[in-house]
Amino acid sequence: MRVGVIGAGIGGLLVGAKLSRMGCDVEIYERLPFAGGRFTNIEYRGYQLSTGALHMIPHGERGPLGRMLAELGARVEIVPSKPSATIRIPRGNSFEDLEFSEFISRLGFWKGLMYRLLILEACLSIGTGSSFRDWIARRLSDEGVAKLADSSCGWALSVTSGEVSASEGVSIIANILKYGGSGVPMGGCRSVVNALIQVIEESGGRIYTNKKVDGILIEDCTAESLCIGGEDITYDLIISDLGHRETQRLIRGDGHIGCSGVKRYEEEVASMHPTSGVKINIGSSESLIDHTGILLTPYAEACERVEPGDKRRPKPRTPWKTPYNGAHGNAWQRSRGRGETRA
Ligand SMILES: Cc1cc2nc3c(=O)[nH]c(=O)nc-3n(C[C@H](O)[C@H](O)[C@H](O)COP(=O)(O)OP(=O)(O)OC[C@H]3O[C@@H](n4cnc5c(N)ncnc54)[C@H](O)[C@@H]3O)c2cc1C
Structure with missing residues (x-):
């Protein structure tokens, strides 16, 4: 099965790693020059500044994320926070x-x-x-x-x-x-991202950075292709790692008009309130x-x-x-x- 994933945040990388391990042919597109989205760190004057996350793994290695990383074979050392x-x-x-x-x-x-x-x-x-x-x-x-x-x-x-x-x-x-409480990944969030990239690449998946997805083409109420750099690339399954509003904005073509699923999605997205900080x-x-x-x-x-x-x-x-x-x-x-x- 050919799978196209929009966005290489932690969500896109996790789903990409899981499906690659299951034998799917996975391609992940990331508009930024690096993978990880809001869950990585960037070096700045000797500090590792995170792009969002506070370097905490919710519930440590026993929690859902920690267990999923272990199941995928992503090698990350998670240290429990004491006190949490x-x-x-x-x-x-x-x-x-x-x-x-x-x-x-x-x-x-x-x-x-x-x-x-x-x-x-x-x-x-x-x-x-x-x-x-x-x-x-x-x-x-x-x-x-x-x-x-x-x-x-x-x-x-x-x-x-x-x-x-x-x-x-x-x-x-x-x-x-x-x-239990949170854990901290040794090396910060980037160590989680790097471990997932390794899993994806070892399983034959591809991650393309500096590749923005410009649209999702819907035909017969089904997401069919991704529009990237003027080209339409068809997949059996398309997964978006973007927020709901951004995903909705990418929908192109007339193929979704009259689809009850897309209409319900639009209504639910319209009722959501953004947070900020x-x-x-x-x-x-x-x-x-x-x-x-x-x-x-x-x-x-x-x-x-x-x-x-x-x-x-x-x-x-x-x-x-x-x-x-x-x-x-x-x-x-x-x-x-x-x-x-x-x-
Ligand atoms: C201040 C702060 C602290 C946090 N602390 C923690 C913490 O300690 N522990 C924790 O577990 N969580 C934490 N979180 C939450 C966590 O960072 C996010 O939930 C998580 O990173 C979201 O991942 P995501 O993959 O869903 O989205 P994102 O990280 O937003 O990934 C989406 C990706 O899609 C890319 N993209 C967008 N548009 C396109 C396009 N058109 N084409 C291609 N690519 C595109 C983006 O560049 C991005 O890389 C924190 C969040 C914040 C803001």
Whole structure:
């Protein structure tokens, strides 16, 4: 089977590696000069700046991504983050960093009991028809917990807990209980990307960089060919690693008119809300965070003076002055003798 993949981000590389291993003839097209998309790192003045991801593998080597890499034979060393997260709480003019268990134990008996009830409900997926914020609040009314939920959702998803569905929040909790916290790939995200490229190439797949896909031709309600540099290339299966809006914009020809599947897709895409945020890399002479996990700062205000550089970007739905931010101190990607923190 001939498979054409649009985009060599981590999604395109994973699907490319999986299908190449299964014996498909895979071609991946990437418009940038490098593969990896938002999941790689680029060298800058001795620092390995990530193009997006904070170099964390969700749930470490036991999680879905870690297991998929192992199944594919992609050789990546994943180091567990210990502790996986600390929570920064203001104390007068200073602050205190608490591990999660300590944060919970300070809730006291009754709220601690309600927290345990929530965890049980998360495991059983009970009461998940609301937002994640409301799902928590119906059992546990606590300012710190509410801010922590916003901080976690802001860090992981760039939205507040009120904008995340309870079912999504609950599935994240269930995965943490099942697989544990994040891991860090030695060598950063690029080591994951390089390992996947190796799998694809060893299995006969091809990755073309500097090759932008200009369109997806649909015939008889089926994606038939990719338009690349004025040429139409036909595939048995076409997979897009782009966002839904970008994928929709690439659709060409009249072949999709009247297709109920394409129409439903267009309607769903139109109802989606984009998220947005700003990422900052801070270089310092010493590490600002003394572990490789996540620092959640529920009481901090995120970069209120940073304005989006590109005024054409959609107005962020969450204001810039938000009560959450996340940061990550990383011991493996920084230059010798330097600290590097991403927020
Ligand atoms: C600040 C930040 C921190 C994050 N931290 C983590 C983390 O620690 N751990 C984690 O697991 N995830 C993290 N994520 C999420 C993760 O980075 C993304 O979910 C993931 O990289 C998305 O991969 P993708 O393949 O879906 O998309 P992308 O990486 O966006 O890949 C799409 C690719 O398609 C290419 N492309 C676009 N248009 C065309 C075209 N017309 N023709 C050809 N190619 C095209 C793009 O150049 C790009 O390479 C983070 C994200 C951000 C923004």
